[in-house]
Amino acid sequence: MTAPGGTWDRVMVKVTRRAVVAAGVLAAFAAGIYYVARAESAPKNARKGPPPVPVITAKVEAADVPVVLAAIGTVQARASVAVRSRVDGHILETHFREGQTVAKGDLLIRIDPRPFAAQLKQAEANVARDRAQLAKVRADLARYGALTERGVASVQKHEEAQAAASSLEATIRGGEAAIEFARLQLEYSSIRSPLDGRAGSLLVSAGNLVRGTDAAALVVINEIRPVYVSFTLPEHHLGEIRRRMNEGGLVIEARPPDDPRPPATGAVDFVNNAVDPATGSIGLRATVANADERLLPGQFANVRVTMDTFRGALVVPAQAIQNSQKGPFVFVLKAGSLKDNQAEVEQRYVKPGTQFEERVVIREGLAAGDIVVTEGQLRLQPGSRVVIRPAAQTS
The missing domain is CATH 2.40.50.100 (RNA polymerase II/Efflux pump adaptor protein, barrel-sandwich hybrid domain)
Incomplete structure (x- = not known):
């Protein structure tokens, strides 16, 4: 004969097993709902991606760019x-x-x-x-x-x-x-x-x-309207210098260091008859009107010589060009991707040429009308999304 206590124990064991199975079923059901919901929301988050990078852009333009040589000159009294x-x-x-x-x-x-x-x-x-x-x-x-x-x-x-x-x-x-x-x-x-x-x-x-025999001067008078500005250029430019002198002369701009005013202009009137073998340079001298007398004898001046002009050259701001192990490149807005001031960028390698002031001539890699990034490149990579901001709002 079975004891009453034993029957009760068997009943409790069956109930406990059923409760455990039910709890397991509920847990599995909840987990399934969670993973399904996560799977449905994951594509939305993936499609959303990181926010676009704020950048400043500039359009590639065609312009006449002068070929300029820079030198340090010395002002001399005429x-x-x-x-x-x-x-x-x-x-x-x-x-x-x-x-x-x-x-x-x-x-x-x-x-x-x-x-x-x-x-x-x-x-x-x-x-x-x-x-x-x-x-x-x-x-x-x-x-x-x-x-x-x-x-x-x-x-x-x-x-x-x-x-x-x-x-x-x-x-x-x-x-x-x-x-x-x-x-x-x-x-x-x-x-x-x-x-x-x-x-x-x-x-x-x-x-x-x-006395009339005194060696010492009473006063020295310098003619400073006009003045001479003497400077040197590398000898490999000598052929071009001669050509320009024969065609009508070379024009220069001279300005004292740290002078914000427009430069004084003049024309080269003398090319030395020998190249300095120690420096490999040729001496030139220009006459500058110096109407405002800001150039004084003995003073140094920044000299710019216009050698030629590139007609219709493609130019971009100098800060648009970045450097890598493969060479210089720019970030360009992909064609057709610009919408609501946002676009996707691509990396494009270029061959830069002469730099004039803040612009650089692009010999290869860009076309007129392309839009390049000039600020904000450090956060970009090919395929990045960007938002274009006005220059005044990108500090």
Whole structure:
């Protein structure tokens, strides 16, 4: 006979087994629902992908691009004169300010003119005396000539009078030369500017004694309108330089470093006759009008020489070009992918050429009208989605 307790235990074991099986079925059902829901939502998330990358773009354009060579030039005065005294004397006064622009013929310095004025008067008086004596001797000569013809006076007297007249005539010519010299000395006491230019520092002040043999200058005047700008270019450009000089000349632009104003322009007027073997460069010189006098002798200037012009060249902003192990490339918006200011990009390798200011000539790899990315490339890869933003909003 079975005990009541045993029957109860068997009943409880069956109930427990059924509960476990039911719980397992419910768990499997819930898991199935979860995975089905996840599987349905996964394609939607996959299709959504990362957000588009904000970028700035620019269109590939055709433009005329000058071929420019850059160099560092030195500004030189077209003429420079060290003004010295040509006579001895004390400086009475100066008639210019240091750094002043002067014109040719302007009075600069006046040396005490009184000794030279006195010498001039003395020379004039000597000539006047000699002329008076010559007049008397000529009268004597005429008289002796008449008397000699009549046999009253000797031929010797006539010859002596003739010699005296000739001597006085020579003396007068010497006196006239002395007058001219005295006038020059008096003129030299007023020192005038020999050219248009700008005066430098006054090296000898009023009151000092100067001599015509002094080596030191009183002031240096530089002609700075126009000025010369001398520079060098690599010798392999010599053929092109000669061609351009024969066709009408080379135009340059010169600007002092860190000067924001537009550059001064000029034309090359001299090409050296030899190449420097140490540097492999050829020397050139250009004349620049320098109307605003911003270029001063001795100053360095950034020089740009326009050698040629590429007509209709394809250009892009320089910052659009990136570099890789395979060479330079750009990110380009795929054709037909632009919609609602968003597009897909592709990587395209290019062959860049001459750079002018902020633009680069593209010799191969792009076509006019292509749209390239100029900012935001670091976050891009081929196939990335981008959103185009105006330049003012991409900081």
